[in-house]
Amino acid sequence: xxxxxxxxxxxxxxxxxxxxxxxxxxxxxxxxxxxxxxxxxxxxxxxxxxxxxxxxxxxxxxxxxxxxxxxxxxxxxxxxxxxxxxxxxxxxxxxxxxxxxxxxxxxxxxxxxxxxxxxxxxxxxxxxxxxxxxxxxxxxxxxxxxxxxxxxxxxxxxxxxxxxxxxxxxxxxxxxxxxxxxxxxxxxxxxxxxxxxxxxxxxxxxxxxxxxxxxxxxxxxxxxxxxxxxxxxxxxxxxxxxxxxxxxxxxxxxxxxxxxxxxxxxxxxxxxxxxxxxxxxxxxxxxxxxxxxxxxxxxxxxxxxxxxxxxxxxxxxxxxxxxxxxxxxxxxxxxxxxxxxxxxxxxxxxxxxxxxxxxxxxxxxxxxxxxxxx
Amino acid sequence: xxxxxxxxxxxxxxxxxxxxxxxxxxxxxxxxxxxxxxxxxxxxxxxxxxxxxxxxxxxxxxxxxxxxxxxxxxxxxxxxxxxxxxxxxxxxxxxxxxxxxxxxxxxxxxxxxxxxxxxxxxxxxxxxxxxxxxxxxxxxxxxxxxxxxxxxxxxxxxxxxxxxxxxxxxxxxxxxxxxxxxxxxxxxxxxxxxxxxxxxxxxxxxxxxxxxxxxxxxxxxxxxxxxxxxxxxxxxxxxxxxxxxxxxxxxxxxxxxxxxxxxxxxxxxxxxxxxxxxxxxxxxxxxxxxxxxxxxxxxxxxxxxxxxxxxxxxxxxxxxxxxxxxxxxxxxxxxxxxxxxxxxxxxxxxxxxxxxxxxxxxxxxxxxxxxxxxxxxxxxxxxxxxxxxxxxxxxxxxxxxxxxxxxxxxxxxxxxxxxxxxxxxxxxxxxxxx
Numbered sequence: 146x147x148x149x150x151x152x153x154x155x156x157x158x159x160x161x162x163x164x165x166x167x168x169x170x171x172x173x174x175x176x177x178x179x180x181x182x183x184x185x186x187x188x189x190x191x192x193x194x195x196x197x198x199x200x201x202x203x204x205x206x207x208x209x210x211x212x213x214x215x216x217x218x219x220x221x222x223x224x225x226x227x228x229x230x231x232x233x234x235x236x237x238x239x240x241x242x243x244x245x246x247x248x249x250x251x252x253x254x255x256x257x258x259x260x261x262x263x264x265x266x267x268x269x270x271x272x273x274x275x276x277x278x279x280x281x282x283x284x285x286x287x288x289x290x291x292x293x294x295x296x297x298x299x300x301x302x303x304x305x306x307x308x309x310x311x312x313x314x315x316x317x318x319x320x321x322x323x324x325x326x327x328x329x330x331x332x333x334x335x336x337x338x339x340x341x342x343x344x345x346x347x348x349x350x351x352x353x354x355x356x357x358x359x360x361x362x363x364x365x366x367x368x369x370x371x372x373x374x375x376x377x378x379x380x381x382x383x384x385x386x387x388x389x390x391x392x393x394x395x396x397x398x399x400x401x402x403x404x405x406x407x408x409x410x411x412x413x414x415x416x417x418x419x420x421x422x423x424x425x426x427x428x429x430x431x432x433x434x435x436x437x438x439x440x441x442x443x444x445x446x447x448x449x450x451x452x453x454x455x456x457x458x459x460x461x462x463x464x465x466x467x468x469x470x471x472x473x474x475x476x477x478x479x480x481x482x483x484x485x486x487x488x489x490x491x492x493x494x495x496x497x498x499x500x501x502x503x504x505x506x507x508x509x510x511x512x513x514x515x516x517x518x519x
Numbered sequence: 520x521x522x523x524x525x526x527x528x529x530x531x532x533x534x535x536x537x538x539x540x541x542x543x544x545x546x547x548x549x550x551x552x553x554x555x556x557x558x559x560x561x562x563x564x565x566x567x568x569x570x571x572x573x574x575x576x577x578x579x580x581x582x583x584x585x586x587x588x589x590x591x592x593x594x595x596x597x598x599x600x601x602x603x604x605x606x607x608x609x610x611x612x613x614x615x616x617x618x619x620x621x622x623x624x625x626x627x628x629x630x631x632x633x634x635x636x637x638x639x640x641x642x643x644x645x646x647x648x649x650x651x652x653x654x655x656x657x658x659x660x661x662x663x664x665x666x667x668x669x670x671x672x673x674x675x676x677x678x679x680x681x682x683x684x685x686x687x688x689x690x691x692x693x694x695x696x697x698x699x700x701x702x703x704x705x706x707x708x709x710x711x712x713x714x715x716x717x718x719x720x721x722x723x724x725x726x727x728x729x730x731x732x733x734x735x736x737x738x739x740x741x742x743x744x745x746x747x748x749x750x751x752x753x754x755x756x757x758x759x760x761x762x763x764x765x766x767x768x769x770x771x772x773x774x775x776x777x778x779x780x781x782x783x784x785x786x787x788x789x790x791x792x793x794x795x796x797x798x799x800x801x802x803x804x805x806x807x808x809x810x811x812x813x814x815x816x817x818x819x820x821x822x823x824x825x826x827x828x829x830x831x832x833x834x835x836x837x838x839x840x841x842x843x844x845x846x847x848x849x850x851x852x853x854x855x856x857x858x859x860x861x862x863x864x865x866x867x868x869x870x871x872x873x874x875x876x877x878x879x880x881x882x883x884x885x886x887x888x889x890x891x892x893x894x895x896x897x898x899x900x901x902x903x904x905x906x907x908x909x910x911x912x913x914x915x916x917x918x919x920x921x922x923x924x925x926x927x928x929x930x931x932x933x934x935x936x937x938x939x940x941x942x943x944x945x946x947x948x949x950x951x952x953x
Binding site: 427 | 523563859
């Protein structure tokens with residue numbers, strides 16, 4: 146694998162570097178008076194806690210508490226960097242692996258677990274967090290996002306110049322999904338209607354067991370050219386660059402300049418899901434090479450070397466992560482089982498006669514068992 | 520006191536084999552410390568402990584295949600012991616005999632017990648439910664058994680209420696039903712070694728052994744094997760190995776005659792690439808390769824494995840030595856990963872380490888030839904001196920054997936390859952000619 150050409154602002158060794166088109170500054174970042182160091186410490190904290198959510202949830206699946214878990218190990222920077230670039234009014238459409246984006250949008254990790262434990266059908270109200278429900282159908286959410294973005298456009302929420310009104314939409318997908326018809330249709334519609342949507346592709350190099358070289362003969366971000374909108378590749382393990390590039394793409398969308406494809410070049414360090422065994426199809430030395438590019442280690446190196454955080458600060462964060470792990474373990478086991486009848490009330494806003502009949506039949510069937518409880 | 524039950528780690532798996540314990544009785548474990556490695560139909564998985572405390576007992580044996588929900592390890596975590604809860608089957612009661620796809624997550628939860636209840640109305644009893652499971656004595660708890668076991672009981676005419684329950688969580692196992700009709704445990708497949716008196720015993724065919732059996736049968740009865748061999752005076756290779764070991768850059772790696780044989784094979788393949796090719800029967804083509812993934816047959820505690828060194832032809836002698844060392848160390852620890860065993864193109868088997876002169880090796884499936892390295896022994900050998908006189912000397916002599924696929928590798932090619940390798944083993948300087 147030769148050197149990859151992408152936007153990078155923080156090297157794997159933890160050194161800040163310049164880029165002609167993109168910069169990470171507190172002004173572009175927060176606008177809420179936070180200084181740059183505070184923002185970077187915040188991004189680091191997010192990534193550490195998100196990784197903890199991931200490792201703890203993987204362990205919970207091994208404990209028999211979750212049916213399945215899709216690991217994000219290695220993709221923390223791509224998710225936290227892009228998730229923190231969102232404005233409150235923006236809307237994100239995730240795959241089933243965006244636990245880091247869920248965290249940035251304020252979804253409680255326990256709500257995320259309800260889906261994987263089977264105690265909820267979706268887990269959270271998308272309207273409450275401006276964060277869609279996890280979509281397991283590969284690539285389908287890119288169409289939902291494009292449709293939503295066209296709606297935003299029609300509501301007059303694009304290009305007004307009011308930073309609290311102008312809205313962008315982001316949708317996540319992977320290198321494997323880039324081969325799906327849905328994703329390509331979404332590209333066509335977004336381009337044709339100049340929809341305010343950012344297509345954020347986390348190229349984690351593996352579509353389950355198919356390597357990324359099987360997805361495309363050209364770098365994925367270059368595909369955007371053929372659809373008529375810009376594409377940019379960013380170091381997906383560099384949280385500063387992911388933040389800066391996503392921020393710029395979102396702003397472009399809010400201003401009414403249309404879609405952007407962002408390819409975050411990263412690596413899935415774990416398995417596809419807890420059911421998968423990557424040792425069957427990839428060499429361990431590849432993983433070892435990517436460990437040197439770990440998204441969290443480079444920020445830690447930067448914070449330590451520039452004196453922006455000391456051992457005490459890291460220690461407090463470790464304790465916070467331990468507390469979060471404890472809360473997830475205990476909270477997961479305490480999640481209530483769903484009422485089998487709830488699902489019938491969650492299909493339509495106005496109940497249909499046919500569905501009500503099905504619900505009653507199912508209720509009668511359940512009532513035909515002896516013993517207490519629902 | 521808490522017991523860690525075997526979870527379903529892969530969406531609908533029903534059982535797993537215990538591969539290794541990472542803790543011993545008396546060890547202190549923290550939450551999420553790895554305690555055991557298991558192998559499912561899909562993968563090898565390390566399991567983290569849900570409890571913190573001291574290991575009290577390991578409840579299952581290495582090599583045993585156990586059902587999901589079986590207690591594996593007991594940990595004293597300071598929590599008062601709770602009576603074992605029955606393992607409950609949460610599969611759709613309307614489905615008959617469902618095992619695959621049943622939800623096994625949290626199946627031991629008491630609060631879920633109500634989901635699996637006896638029906639009150641006979642009219643809604645799903646078709647196919649065996650009459651034998653309907654309890655006549657409503658006051659006694661119902662016998663716990665999985666649907667396939669219920670079906671077995673029905674087929675054999677056994678009343679489950681009369682069976683001894685030795686399965687997980689007090690359920691009735693297949694063996695219990697068989698015991699009830701006197702079939703005994705010998706008929707139960709997939710268990711740990713079962714003794715039939717003192718004169719014979721049985722071991723299950725599974726894991727590495729099962730794979731070896733299938734691979735060797737497929738190869739032996741698909742590729743017509745021809746085996747050729749030659750005895751070689753390898754004294755100069757022995758001396759060369761001795762000199763290499765003195766070189767500082769080779770200080771950190773293992774230098775052995777096998778290394779020289781591997782390097783010689785890489786050179787000989789250049790002249791006879793057909794021994795590194797593949798008979799693709801489906802495509803009716805012979806596939807030639809510009810690379811060599813060099814397989815090394817290794818005896819491990821779990822059986823024969825053949826990991827391979829990728830692109831071995833491109834490695835320097837030093838790199839090849841390092842790769843050989845890594846590969847054998849990993850194999851011996853039993854940690855060879857499947858990707859490291861797939862894609863081999865040519866194999867060397869070193870049976871000399873067992874003191875054997877030679878043999879007729881079976882080609883690794885997907886390849887065309889296998890080279891067998893016999894034991895090097897001090898033997899009398901006729902040596903021709905520069906002036907043409909012949910003397911009898913004691914030399915290092917070994918036998919090299921090559922089995923090849925005679926569908927596309929003919930006797931001339933196979934013999935030439937073996938003679939080329941032998942010439943380099945006889946005089947490593949001959950490698951300069953290749």
